[in-house]
Amino acid sequence: MSNSNEAKASRNEYNIAVIPGDGIGVEVTAAALKVMEKVAAKHEVKLNFTELLAGGCAIDKAGEPLPKETLAQCQKSDAVLLGAVGGPKWDNLSGDKRPEQALLGLRGGLGLYANLRPARIYDELKAASPLKDTIIEKGIDLLIVRELTGGIYFGEKGRTTVDGYAAAYDHEVYNEKEISRITRTAFEAARKRRRKVTLVDKANILESSRLWREVVNKIAKDYPDVAIDYLYVDNAAMQLVKNPAQFDVIVTSNMFGDILSDEASMITGSIGMLASASLGEGSLGMYEPIHGSAPDIAGQDLANPLAQILSAAMLFEYSLGMAEAARDIEKAVKSVLGQGYRTGDIWTEGFEKVGTKKMGELVLAEI
Numbered sequence: 459m460s461n462s463n464e465a466k467a468s469r470n471e472y473n474i475a476v477i478p479g480d481g482i483g484v485e486v487t488a489a490a491l492k493v494m495e496k497v498a499a500k501h502e503v504k505l506n507f508t509e510l511l512a513g514g515c516a517i518d519k520a521g522e523p524l525p526k527e528t529l530a531q532c533q534k535s536d537a538v539l540l541g542a543v544g545g546p547k548w549d550n551l552s553g554d555k556r557p558e559q560a561l562l563g564l565r566g567g568l569g570l571y572a573n574l575r576p577a578r579i580y581d582e583l584k585a586a587s588p589l590k591d592t593i594i595e596k597g598i599d600l601l602i603v604r605e606l607t608g609g610i611y612f613g614e615k616g617r618t619t620v621d622g623y624a625a626a627y628d629h630e631v632y633n634e635k636e637i638s639r640i641t642r643t644a645f646e647a648a649r650k651r652r653r654k655v656t657l658v659d660k661a662n663i664l665e666s667s668r669l670w671r672e673v674v675n676k677i678a679k680d681y682p683d684v685a686i687d688y689l690y691v692d693n694a695a696m697q698l699v700k701n702p703a704q705f706d707v708i709v710t711s712n713m714f715g716d717i718l719s720d721e722a723s724m725i726t727g728s729i730g731m732l733a734s735a736s737l738g739e740g741s742l743g744m745y746e747p748i749h750g751s752a753p754d755i756a757g758q759d760l761a762n763p764l765a766q767i768l769s770a771a772m773l774f775e776y777s778l779g780m781a782e783a784a785r786d787i788e789k790a791v792k793s794v795l796g797q798g799y800r801t802g803d804i805w806t807e808g809f810e811k812v813g814t815k816k817m818g819e820l821v822l823a824e825i
């Protein structure tokens with residue numbers, strides 16, 4: 459994986475594919491785009507945004523969750539910013555007709571096998587955490603490196619009958635190449651952090667997890683300066699709540715990473731705070747908050763846009779090589795939290811509650 463904040467050819471113009479998607483995806487993306495424009499101007503870079511259809515809105519307007527033009531345009535872009543897809547309107551659709559298939563199509567189609575999901579707690583939000591005693595003492599700053607284009611989400615699936623009963627199956631298949639490259643991503647990330655990798659698997663029961671252990675052990679020999687340990691996923695879920703400070707980099711499969719990152723988000727305060735970068739071999743990456751389209755709050759100016767704004771920061775850092783622009787955005791977010799502004803999901807007594815738009819404007823004003 460060549461994505462990094464180092465050694466990038468510097469340019470003054472970039473093409474960004476923008477996929478707002480459905481529900482709050484549209485709202486949080488609008489806020490992030492304004493922040494991106496302003497920070498780009500500050501660094502004398504021009505961003506050309508192309509808005510594209512994917513998800514439920516694409517089903518409605520183009521008859522399919524991922525129109526060919528969307529994937530083709532993303533492939534030609536320097537980076538993709540995605541909101542979220544899905545919602546109850548499309549819940550009765552089956553299998554490959556569902557909006558969520560757009561995500562798998564984009565991730566697979568763009569070769570984005572590594573999904574980085576940093577979970578850190580802002581000092582300003584410690585009081586809002588349900589785990590405030592352990593977290594205030596020890597803090598949280600961990601990175602989930604989730605394999606994104608293999609495993610059960612991409613395996614063969616189908617319906618059959620067993621003993622006359624309706625049955626369904628989803629296959630988890632991983633090969634050595636898929637495990638090796640994500641493991642190297644995790645070890646390289648650990649070298650820039652606190653030099654510890656934890657493999658989360660279910661090797662006491664799953665053959666695919668046993669292959670993960672073999673491959674990870676082999677690769678660990680190339681990184682003698684990085685400590686490695688192993689946890690079964692059920693224990694890892696519990697340890698994340700009990701003592702999140704023990705983790706530096708967690709490397710894991712597609713489904714376990716999906717589930718554990720939602721859990722990690724909550725111990726930092728809210729799912730509305732967690733950003734992600736999906737990366738492959740080149741510099742093209744896709745950036746999205748880890749949350750979904752949140753139909754329960756969509757269209758009400760209630761969504762926290764900070765996860766999407768922080769995803770935009772990761773876009774600057776990993777796809778455009780503009781680490782300073784990323785730091786500008788992160789500092790702006792921290793400053794707004796420091797001034798006491800909160801969306802409903804991170805609000806506690808004594809702070810000022812604001813909506814999606816206002817939170818976006820406050821961050822914008824800090825750039």
Ligand SMILES: NC(=O)C1=CN([C@@H]2O[C@H](COP(=O)(O)OP(=O)(O)OC[C@H]3O[C@@H](n4cnc5c(N)ncnc54)[C@H](O)[C@@H]3O)[C@@H](O)[C@H]2O)C=CC1
Binds near residue numbers: 544730747751760765
């Ligand atoms: N990357 C994507 O596009 C994803 C899409 N989905 C889709 O989204 C739809 C809803 O899925 P759910 O399971 O409800 O997960 P969700 O992440 O959309 O919402 C879970 C809960 O977190 C809250 N929440 C999420 N983001 C928030 C934000 N920025 N600010 C404040 N509160 C926030 C929601 O209000 C809800 O109570 C489904 O169709 C699902 O398939 C789910 C996860 C990821």
Ligand SMILES: CC(C)CC(=O)C(=O)O
Binds near residue numbers: 558716
């Ligand atoms: C369709 C799902 C795999 C999306 C999701 O929950 C995620 O990527 O976090």
Ligand SMILES: [Mg+2]
Binds near residue numbers: 717720
């Ligand atoms: Mg998820």
